[in-house]
Amino acid sequence: EAQVTQNPRYLITVTGKKLTVTCSQNMNHEYMSWYRQDPGLGLRQIYYSMNVEVTDKGDVPEGYKVSRKEKRNFPLILESPSPNQTSLYFCASSQSPVGPLHFGNGTRLTVT
């Protein structure tokens, strides 16, 4: 089954404790992207990747890092999480930036 898999689904952590949210897709997609969803704001792009070893900032990249060492994986790293990063995070992939996005089921992060 074609899918984007994110882990974990839920995460509660404390300020400053480094964490990684994993994302993997099995559709051989070139393009992958991370979004955060906050009430009333829709989805905002954090980082995206056009291909392996090619990543770029989205609209809200501060406090986040990403890597794309393999085509299928695109982890999101929070080196020093803060409470304002409490949000619902989605990973998505598509064959190209203009193609329809396939989304994971989301990771709900709480930073206390």
Add this chain to the structure above:
Amino acid sequence: AQSVTQLDSHVSVSEGTPVLLRCNYSSSYSPSLFWYVQHPNKGLQLLLKYTSAATLVKGINGFEAEFKKSETSFHLTKPSAHMSDAAEYFCVVGGWMDSSYKLIFGSGTRLLVRP
């Protein structure tokens, strides 16, 4: 510059009645327009996509949207609501800006379907 406005944060309809979710956009170029649906505890799923072919776009689950350039609108409709349509819907505008492709998401419309 691109932007998208969903005119209603919440819409409530009775089962079997028509659905109208409104979306206005702003774009400097010919945009691509999308509607996505998000069911509780799920990721977003593509409903339909407009890319300058037919102005009336048919999507999944009986939904359709009409691109009206003169009104800069891309409203989503369905003739008869079903309980399973209760979800949040996002209008999205896409286009090339500064040599990168950008997707701008609306703030979402939550659809409630009453029995």
